[in-house]
Structures are given as C-alpha cells and as structure tokens.
Amino acid sequence: MNQHTLETVVTAVKMDQSGYWHTLENSPFYAEGGGQPADRGWIGSHEVLDIQLIEGEVRHLLHESLPIGTTVEARIDEDVRRDHSIQHTAQHLLTAILEDRHGIRTLSFGIGSADSSIEIETTTMDWSLINALEHELQQLVYENRPIHVYEIPEEEVDRTRLRKATDRMGMIRIVEIEGIDYNACGGTHVGTTGQLGTIHVTAMKKVRGNIRLTYVAGNRAIEAIQQAREALRSIHHTFSTTNESVAERVIEEHTIRLEREKEIKTLEERIAKAKVEAVLKEDNYVALHVGRTEAETLTIAIIERIAATGRIAVGANYGTQKLFVMHDGTHDIAVGKFLKTALQEMQIGRGGGNHKQAQARFTSVSELERGMEEIVRRLQEGVLSC
Known part of the structure; x- marks a missing residue:
C-alpha cells in the first residue's frame, strides 16, 4: 500500500x-x-x-x-490529487505575493476543471503588473522552498503570522511555505514550490468592483502555453508574420474587416432600397419579396421597409429557410396567430409572432416555397382562419 x-x-x-x-x-x-x-x-x-x-x-x-x-x-486517482495540490499551492503563493509585496488582498478562490481563479480586492490591476507578478512567482519556484504541513494545538498557533484568521478549535492544520506563507488550511498541497513548475495568469476580469485573475500551474500551464503557441503558429502561417509583427498585422486585418463591414452595410442599404422600389411598383395589398442568395438581415430589412408603406409584407430567405410576415399595425390581422394557424393546417414549418410581425422556419427550401405560396394566397384572398 x-x-x-x-x-x-x-x-x-x-x-x-x-x-x-x-x-x-x-x-x-x-x-x-x-x-x-x-x-x-x-x-x-x-x-x-x-x-x-x-x-x-x-x-x-x-x-x-x-x-x-x-x-x-x-x-x-494520483494524477487528479497532484493536479489539485499544484493548483491549490499556487493559490497560496499568488495570495502571499499579491498581499505582501503589492498590498492586494485575496477575497475568494476556486479550482475549476480547466483553470483556477482568485478574486482580489483591487481595481487597478493591469498586464504589466501581471507580467512582473509571474516573474516573482517563478523566482520562488526556482528557489524550491519547502512546504510544511502539520497539525498543532490551537494555543500553539502563531496568530500574528496567520494569513487569515481562523475560528477553528482543537488541532489546527497549518500549511507553511518557508519564508512566504503561514496559513490554516485543510486542502492538499505539494512538498516544495519547485513542484509547481510554473504559474501562468491567463485572464483578468472585473467582477463586483474587484478583479478576478484566472491562472494555471504545473501541467495545466504547459498545456495553456502549448495551445497559445499553436494559435500563434496558425496566425503566423495565415498572415506570414513574425512574433514581432503579428500584433500589428492582426490589428491591421481587424481594421480592414471593420471597413469592409461598413461598405457591405452601405451596399445592403442601397440594395434594400432598390428591391423595395421594385416590389412597390406592383400595387398589391400583399407585397412579396424572395431572397434567394442574400443574408437574412437584408431580407428582414427589406420586409420592414415594405411593411412601413402600409402593405402586408411577406419575405422568404432561402439561406435560413425562413418566412417573415409583417405590417405596420394599421391592419386588423394578427399575423402571429394567422401564421401559426396556417402552418398547423398545412402541417409544415414552425412559427408564430405577435400582432404586427411573425416568422416561421422550414426544414427545406421546397417546404419554404410551399408555405410562402399558401401564406400569400390566404392573405390575398382574405382566408384568415384566426
């Protein structure tokens, strides 16, 4: 054993x-x-x-x-125990350095399945400080300081050294990182700081007026670094960059994408206007627009513009296999109830909505076309089973 x-x-x-x-x-x-x-x-x-x-x-x-x-x-399970012990000991080290060297208190801690986190009492943390913190932690890992775990009677506890006051009584379990930390703790820990390997902060987020730091240690840190390296290699390959130029290139590509999105939005506005004008040339009570290749957002924009003219607008989007029915509120027909009832009677598609607008989704384009034709027919002929 x-x-x-x-x-x-x-x-x-x-x-x-x-x-x-x-x-x-x-x-x-x-x-x-x-x-x-x-x-x-x-x-x-x-x-x-x-x-x-x-x-x-x-x-x-x-x-x-x-x-x-x-x-x-x-x-x-020795692997799970070792991993939890590494993450927990890393928290002790993080908490001690943050408090003793930077005056930042730890408020809470948790180990997750992929990473761990501490919530710290500050609003001024930034990545330059995190970089410095990681160097400080790594130095303590190199020093391979002993970690002592022992139980002593409550009256022998040096409460002036305790990281956090405890209300436990009887025998108190102390976890002491030599020269760094003295804590009453019931968790599992490694024997020396060298067994932590490395501690890597992966994320920083504001929560409840404080900061949450997400971190990994040991094998988790190695895996996180390897994943980051693979992502960076993929970016290098895609954009033909180096470590020195990758950030600049990614920002450049992001800027170009934003400009293209603006151009696309402008073009869509022009397309929508032209298509609406074409539909409105037909003086129909029910106006139909069919979007065979356009994005769903453009189909919706066109239908909304047509409905704003006082007509009942019906639109089909082939890409998403969706049907839209809208009006400006001046019609008595509740299109949500109308569409839902019609679909139930046809036994195709699923959908509904409110008085002014509704939509349905179908399982195929042929089903969409069948639904579209029937909905338009019922609206034109006043077949309103609602």
Missing part, C-alpha cells in the same frame, strides 16, 4: 437521487471544500463520483451500494 491507497471497511450507506453515499472506517480521500474540488478515485472496482463532508462524515458517492462491513481498497 502507498500513501494513495488504504484498506478500510464500509461502515454506512445512504441513498439519494445522486446515488449511494458510503462512509468508510478510514478514508484517504479529500472531500470538496475551501475552494478545492473533491478527490477522484476508486473504492474496490467502483469509481468514486464525488466526496462530500456531510454531518461531520466523509461520504463517498458510488453508482452501486456496497454491503456494510465489506473490506475494501480505497485508492485515490
């Missing part, structure tokens, strides 16, 4: 909608708490799905129930 495996006995089983919660005589598993997720692993051949501290008991969730009194082997 190693430190991640323990032979123990099932002492109780309780069932709920999640499955079967098992209590063990002794448990090597860490239950979720303090911002750290629960361990993963196995009890016998059964995968442990969750571990929670409930009513003072560590309970282990399995899909199946094991008989009380059964001797079992409880085995922690």
